[in-house]
Amino acid sequence: MKVQVPYLSRIEGHAHLVVDTKAGEVVECQLEVVETPRFFEKLLVGRHYSEVAGLASRICGVCSHSHTLVSLMATERAFGMEVSEQVTSLRRLLMYGEILQSHLLHLYFMAVPDYLGVNSLLAMAQSRRDLVARALRLKKLGSDICEVIGGRPVHPVTTCVGGFHRFPEASELQRLRRCLSKALPDLEQTVELVAGLDWPDFSHQAECLALHDSDGYPQFGETLISSAGLQVPNSCYREMIREYVVPHSTAKHARINDETYMVGPLARLRQGFHHLSPLAREVADLQGLSPSTNNPYLSQGARLVEVLHCVEQSMHLIDHLLLEGLKYEEPVVTCKAREGVATLEAPRGVLLHAYSYDKEGFLTSADCVIPTAQNLANLEMNLRARVPQIIDEEPDTFQSELEKLVRAYDPCLSCSTHLLTIDRL
Amino acid sequence: MKPRVGFFDFTGCEGCQLTILNLAEKLLDVLDLVEVVEFREVQGHCNEDLDIAFVEGSICRLDEEKRLRMIRTRSKKLITLGACADLAGINIAHEEAGGAELAMAVYGSDSKHLQGGQARPVSVIVPIDGRIPGCPVDGQEFLSILHALLLDRPTNLPAFSLCVECKLAELPCTFEQGIVCLGPVVRAGCNALCIEGGDRCRGCRGLVDNPRESSYHRVLETFNRSVDDILEEYRTYNLRIDEE
Ligand code: SF4
Ligand code: SF4
Numbered sequence: 001m002k003v004q005v006p007y008l009s010r011i012e013g014h015a016h017l018v019v020d021t022k023a024g025e026v027v028e029c030q031l032e033v034v035e036t037p038r039f040f041e042k043l044l045v046g047r048h049y050s051e052v053a054g055l056a057s058r059i060c061g062v063c064s065h066s067h068t069l070v071s072l073m074a075t076e077r078a079f080g081m082e083v084s085e086q087v088t089s090l091r092r093l094l095m096y097g098e099i100l101q102s103h104l105l106h107l108y109f110m111a112v113p114d115y116l117g118v119n120s121l122l123a124m125a126q127s128r129r130d131l132v133a134r135a136l137r138l139k140k141l142g143s144d145i146c147e148v149i150g151g152r153p154v155h156p157v158t159t160c161v162g163g164f165h166r167f168p169e170a171s172e173l174q175r176l177r178r179c180l181s182k183a184l185p186d187l188e189q190t191v192e193l194v195a196g197l198d199w200p201d202f203s204h205q206a207e208c209l210a211l212h213d214s215d216g217y218p219q220f221g222e223t224l225i226s227s228a229g230l231q232v233p234n235s236c237y238r239e240m241i242r243e244y245v246v247p248h249s250t251a252k253h254a255r256i257n258d259e260t261y262m263v264g265p266l267a268r269l270r271q272g273f274h275h276l277s278p279l280a281r282e283v284a285d286l287q288g289l290s291p292s293t294n295n296p297y298l299s300q301g302a303r304l305v306e307v308l309h310c311v312e313q314s315m316h317l318i319d320h321l322l323l324e325g326l327k328y329e330e331p332v333v334t335c336k337a338r339e340g341v342a343t344l345e346a347p348r349g350v351l352l353h354a355y356s357y358d359k360e361g362f363l364t365s366a367d368c369v370i371p372t373a374q375n376l377a378n379l380e381m382n383l384r385a386r387v388p389q390i391i392d393e394e395p396d397t398f399q400s401e402l403e404k405l406v407r408a409y410d411p412c413l414s415c416s417t418h419l420l421t422i423d424r425l
Numbered sequence: 426m427k428p429r430v431g432f433f434d435f436t437g438c439e440g441c442q443l444t445i446l447n448l449a450e451k452l453l454d455v456l457d458l459v460e461v462v463e464f465r466e467v468q469g470h471c472n473e474d475l476d477i478a479f480v481e482g483s484i485c486r487l488d489e490e491k492r493l494r495m496i497r498t499r500s501k502k503l504i505t506l507g508a509c510a511d512l513a514g515i516n517i518a519h520e521e522a523g524g525a526e527l528a529m530a531v532y533g534s535d536s537k538h539l540q541g542g543q544a545r546p547v548s549v550i551v552p553i554d555g556r557i558p559g560c561p562v563d564g565q566e567f568l569s570i571l572h573a574l575l576l577d578r579p580t581n582l583p584a585f586s587l588c589v590e591c592k593l594a595e596l597p598c599t600f601e602q603g604i605v606c607l608g609p610v611v612r613a614g615c616n617a618l619c620i621e622g623g624d625r626c627r628g629c630r631g632l633v634d635n636p637r638e639s640s641y642h643r644v645l646e647t648f649n650r651s652v653d654d655i656l657e658e659y660r661t662y663n664l665r666i667d668e669e
Binding site: 060062101105109140 | 436437438439440441442443444446447448449450452453456457461464468515516560561618619621622623624627661
């Protein structure tokens with residue numbers, strides 16, 4: 001039996017799914033990433049530091065703030081700059097906004113339709129208007145945060161090396177604070193909807209990788225920690241993460257010590273479980289999620305937990321910023337000819353940019369390690385393990401179960417950015 | 426029957442489609458007016474005839490070219506969505522870095538799947554009926570163009586330069602800080618968003634129809650800037666194509 005799903009829908013970017021089985025055995029199981037490579041790492045080279053983050057943000061629209069911030073941080077690292085606590089707090093808030101925007105888009109528009117048995121949420125605009133309106137309202141909550149802090153919901157304009165060109169007004173933050181608390185009933189209904197979905201029963205042990213954030217739940221951090229107990233500072237990422245090319249994909253694959261691994265909400269939840277905010281913790285318990293959960297389908301549940309966490313943390317952060325009072329800070333930049341590596345937790349997992357600069361502040365090399373690329377090999381392993389369990393299902397069910405698994409990883413393929421020397425395995 | 430609309434994406438970051446999903450309640454109103462039959466990011470696909478196709482992203486490879494032609498044959502109107510589709514946008518930059526040879530040198534000859542191909546604007550491959558500029562597009566502008574299309578009115582874009590909006594917003598001129606800005610030659614319509622955010626205009630909306638070169642040159646002279654400075658700025662969103 002051969003199943004081919006060309007142009008998978010409800011994912012970011014382009015991919016085909018190919019599964020070939022013979023006598024119950026998996027002969028081939030591949031997620032072919034067909035997105036045109038965009039060579040971002042190359043097109044950043046030669047650019048002035050003031051331009052780099054703006055270009056890097058165009059790697060992906062859905063995580064443009066993550067790419068912007070990690071890019072700014074890598075440049076700051078190279079130049080040996082520290083940013084103020086105020087800047088860090090605003091960046092954190094921006095990240096919460098992006099995670100909300102991305103997770104809610106994913107949960108409502110990409111994942112939930114599978115479980116409701118519909119092709120698209122948009123098609124339900126008449127029959128389930130309340131549901132569609134709620135999804136769009138909640139998604140806007142995240143994009144409003146991004147707009148207030150970053151100046152635009154997609155591709156921020158206020159951010160710069162050293163901090164911000166423009167700081168939000170206190171009144172704008174107060175407005176956000178009100179929107180966040182007003183969203184609680186919508187969130188409650190979301191929990192009811194998502195936590196009530198019937199996730200397939202499937203466990204597959206995988207190594208998980210997340211950042212160690214000294215301030216709590218993984219978000220910003222400079223140490224990579226794997227569930228197998230490995231630990232390296234981000235500047236030594238090449239010792240841990242090995243990226244390689246596979247013939248069927250324009251996105252790279254990655255392994256740690258020859259093993260596939262997972263990054264993203266479930267990996268973070270496992271590592272940061274004890275740092276979850278109270279509401280988020282409740283939602284985790286409600287779904288039976290724990291630090292040892294290893295059902296990849298439950299990444300969706302972890303996403304829901306993170307939504308609650310980000311909403312709660314955003315409210316605290318806004319209170320803190322308002323209490324301290326916002327002050328304008330002029331970023332002062334001194335270029336240095338050095339390498340800088342930075343990491344953060346993007347909605348889909350650990351994101352890393354490594355840059356080298358010359359002394360005039362022009363970029364001489366760039367390497368970007370992207371969450372989806374890190375997840376692809378593990379996703380294929382999961383697919384292989386899942387196929388024998390559902391092989392006797394009707395073709396439609398068979399296909400939709402596999403698509404659910406692909407979507408649980410929320411693959412984001414717009415960023416087939418890699419430029420690499422060929423590495424024959 | 427409601428007009429049938431599709432959204433299609435080629436090489437780009439999907440930020441333009443996301444901007445449309447960000448319209449929130451206003452998107453619900455849109456759904457009352459039209460039937461969205463295809464939107465890969467959030468919906469399965471079909472192969473039916475369409476009244477309006479919105480196309481995001483630049484066209485880089487032969488397979489993309491073929492898919493675009495297919496979309497054109499089944500759509501009454503085809504509108505580009507964003508700078509990648511409009512100007513080839515940011516995707517063209519790697520060509521300047523060495524193009525096809527570069528891909529060959531780095532990936533080797535038997536890794537064809539890793540080759541990017543030349544990024545081109547949609548209008549180079551098929552005729553278009555309108556365009557929505559920006560990187561990403563502006564949600565409000567998308568709505569007004571959609572309304573114009575539904576009413577069979579022309580989809581005109583602002584014909585004046587960004588400086589006008591910048592001055593209306595009482596923002597200080599970027600040139601006064603010694604920084605080159607593309608405002609004088611770029612089409613208005615974003616409310617000088619980047620300048621408001623403290624950055625400069627980098628030209629994502631493309632050139633205004635008749636850029637007033639002589640007055641622009643005077644601005645450059647006043648602020649001691651050369652035409653080369655500007656041409657360098659043109660690189661980001663590939664403004665030269667628009668110029669030809
Ligand atoms: S125009 Fe900009 S926002 Fe739109 S797809 Fe291209 S890079 Fe993304
Ligand atoms: S100010 Fe310039 S770069 Fe910014 S959105 Fe407007 S046209 Fe685009």
